[in-house]
Amino acid sequence: MDIFGIPIQAFLGQLLLGLVNGSFYAMLSLGLAVIFGLLGIVNFAHGALYMIGAYVAWIGLNKFGINYWVSLVLAPVVVGALGVVIERTLLKHLYKIDPIYGLLLTFGLALIAEGLFREQFGVSGQQYEVPDLLQGATNLGFMVLPNYRAWVVFASLVVCLGTWFLIERTRLGAYLRAGTENPALVQAFGINVPLMVMLTYAGGAGLAALAGVLAAPVIQVTPLMGSNLIIIVFAVVVIGGMGSILGSILTGLALGLIEGLTKVFYPEASNIVVFVIMAIVLMIRPAGLFGKEK
């Protein structure tokens, strides 16, 4: 059976791959949006943190024999701790000045991280083994579904929705949202806003690292994997608008799917389709699909 002359197996395969990429876009843009909301900083280092997450998993497996499932917890903790250090030593000096400095500082951090990993591991990609439990594929009748890819989509959906629930439906999330609106007032109510800010950055960093571990077995682990991704995620964030959590998730997944479709029908444009959509959205709705004009 064919769809527009493309074998359905190839078609669905690309669609699934698009959904996998979309899951990473969703997780990263979610973290970016939460950090921007509370800190007012566009975290360019987000891609680098994602890359470090993947390397923590890779080093863990190949040097210390730490398996995938442990890495899934360990990498976010390690990178989250790194996030605490970054926030406490560097970012906290920038909250009262123009947000462009936050972007520039985190850009510098991304260069440092990328340079260090390049020095240590070179630019060529490292392979990360798919864990035993998720190897192979399941035949669904109309397509063969690689187990690991299905797991990535499932896991990141759970994480994204969990984050949404935490922010929109819990008391902690209410503090967080209040802090985004008016930090001085929240502080006056006796809530430790600096601590909340620190944990938010650590949480966003951890989320990026988790995406990195999930990505490690589907892509090559390289020092450059983060910077290639972060620019696309910026476009995703511009398209979605950083105002809404669910908006970031939906935009991320949808753009992944569209990118997958483009790979099927017009592969030459698959690299640029996200940017073209961004340009179109800016022409029609400058605040982004889910954004509010401030």
Added chain:
Amino acid sequence: MVAATSTTIERRGRIALWVGLAFLIIAPLIGLYPVFMMKALCYAIFACAFNLLLGFTGLLSFGHAAFLGAAAYFTGWLVRSAGLSPELGVLGGTLGAAAIGLVVGAIAIRRQGIYFAMVTLAMAQMVYFVWLQAPFTGGEDGLQGVPRGKLFGLLPLANDLTLYYVVLVVFVAVFLFIMRIVHSPYGQVLKAIRENEPRAISLGYDVDRYKLLAFVISTALAGLAGSLKTLILGFATLSDAHWSLSGEVVLMTLLGGMGTFAGPVIGAFTIIGLQDFLADRVGSWINVIIGVIFVVCVVAFRRGFIGELLAWQRRRR
């Protein structure tokens, strides 16, 4: 920032500019390698163009390498494949970059502040992918072997020293042009937009048109830098259009002092000199070093060399 200085500081500044010019005139005669100096001057033009946006209009373009890279490719193609003379090649490259700047600018100015930076970065990445796949750019190899030719059909540019003085003349012209813009009524409006955009709107200025014109001028000058670079080095490659170069030009401007005239020039010479000096000594540590300078600049040295110098002069008075 510059406007508030007293006349003595202004006079010292003028003397410093003349000293700087004198240094640039004799530089190749006192043993400084002309190709290195030309390359540094190109990046100085690039940084000055960028500073017109960041320093004087308050717009952070994080994709300026796209325009330098575009002009580098256009000039390379026009001179090598179409056989045009160097001045027409440079003109074509500059206009081409301005045309791309017009499109990118029209889209990017629809968002303010930090979003503007993200949009320009994303648009520049799109342009990068176009160069990666377009047939005329030579893909990963780039355009090689671009001849320098004869300026106006008369002056052969193959000699490094001749070309150096041509580039120096262009650089001085760009520097004066930017000073003229900033001191003109138009430049004052740009500063007003930088300081308080809603206020400028309420005073009746069509802010978007002012910003777009500044963007196009800046991208044209960035293109001029790229075109000259192709003539000097004889090639145009993907690294001319890569986001890391967009980051470097931000660093040059920040390090030298954004919103000052000489700052981006000092910054460009510092960074290019550093890269040249460290290239065979530290290998890929160079990125780490650039990153560290970035972080230090943002945390502790936001005014840059010239900005700190001006502040020190004012305190001393």
